[in-house]
Amino acid sequence: MSAKSWLRGGAITVALLVLVLPVVWMVASAFKTNVQITDPGSWLVFTPTLENFGNVLSGGELPSSMLNSLIVGVTSTALSAVLAVPAAWAVGRFRLHGTGSLVLVARIVPAISLLVPWYYLFAQLGLVGSHAVLVLSHMFVSVPLILWVMISFFEGLPVELEEAAQIDGLTPFGTFLRIALPLAMPGIATACVLAFISSWNNFMFALILADEDTKTLPVTLFSFVSYAGTDWGGLMAAATITTLPALAVALLAQKHIVAGLTAGATKG
């Protein structure tokens, strides 16, 4: 290998270590005792313990928060897909790019300016603290997200297949259902994984709109900081539990996730 490619390999290695070591540190700390976490002698060599996981999973709010996150994530993603996938097809096929501006507005507006009006509205409807409110607020992020990913996906599909199907007598809606939808399944899966992760990681909406019984995982994790700031082991176990499910799903679909993340953002 030439000196140049060694240099390149070295630079890439350093960048990767910087990116991944903190997360490795979090997971490793979750398997340490509080003494080991702060003791330089035990940083690299230690006997892993499941005590932290046992503590955070056996008592307190973490298990129920996981369930809440799962309920809200799955429901909001599924409902968002039902709304956004047909809409994305309509945009892609009928060239309705004005819709893009709505996605843009939803992305630009600071979420805090939505929370008080939402709270007011949902309080009138007696819904504050329910799963439904969290699902609706997370859908506000997911619908534009899925719409955006799917518009570029549908635009990438060959239109000839749909035209041929229409000549064979399929209605436009039939074309969507029988031709476009099956072809779009990989894209829909990608968009749904991204939407689920954004819901799973979302902090602010649940911080305000959830109550004790509907708190999601990030909010519960945050409450660990405030009253148990020095229980690093428990905190890292909780952070690991918050991070790993979403990350595992994403890493399994790694190639598609990168495609989804870049969808629509690179057209000059």
Place this chain on the structure above:
Amino acid sequence: MTGAQRRLRWLMLGPALAFVGLMIVFPLVYTLYLSFTDAFGAVNAEAGFAGLRNYADALGDGRRFWPAFWRTVVFTVGAVAVEAVLGLALAMLLRKAFRGVRWVRTVLIVPLLTAPVAIGVLWLLILDPTNGVANHLLTAIGLPRQAFLGSVSGSLPTLMAIDVWQWTPMMAILLLAGLSTLPTEPEEAALVDGASAWQRFRHVVLPMLLPALTAAVLLRTVDALKTFDLIYATKGAGGGSAFEAETLNVLAYGLTFDYQEYALASAVLVLFTVVIVGVVLVVRRRPGREAV
């Protein structure tokens, strides 16, 4: 287009548009309305008309509003600029296929899919002033200890560094996608003409990549302006005891939910939204209009 097609179009697009529209239009109008009242305390309390007083109060507040405004600017411009440079360098390094490139791209998505609150507590541990690994490493190589997030002057730079850690990969991924769409002929021609690697990058690749770069920078700018989870998780309400990490978003949150100053908070949010829209409009006049 036939009538049936037109109906179908609205049938398929309508529900999604109606949902996002309903979730956003009422809040925006309501926030604008609140910003002209004296609403305080309960959300549905009787509020009187206050004219432009909230705006005058916000813009005349040199203790929290203006410092928060400048912190937002410094945080966003600083973090995004570093992310753009490092992301571009990383994208150029990863541009040519090599053994293990799939692994590398997998690692890239780890920070950006980790929950921001988890990232906050993770860095609280690593950067802990007394027991954190960062300080042990610093002292091991003979450098002085740092308080990082524990100090008033160090908090904002530390938060910017964490933002750079988390979002440089996103920048690199977006730029890699941009690079993959570029034609290779201009570069090959420049190579034949004897241009050095730097000259090829500076005069051939960079101009062609500019739309993708602008798009990526715009995307990151809009999100960085609104950074909330990380600051709130590490510095708490008000961005610390001396408001040292309070950005406009954190200030608006605090005014709303900690002080119930709904009217003043709404004015701050309207001003903040105007700033974001202004940034988007200015950047979008340049190439790369598909972003965000």
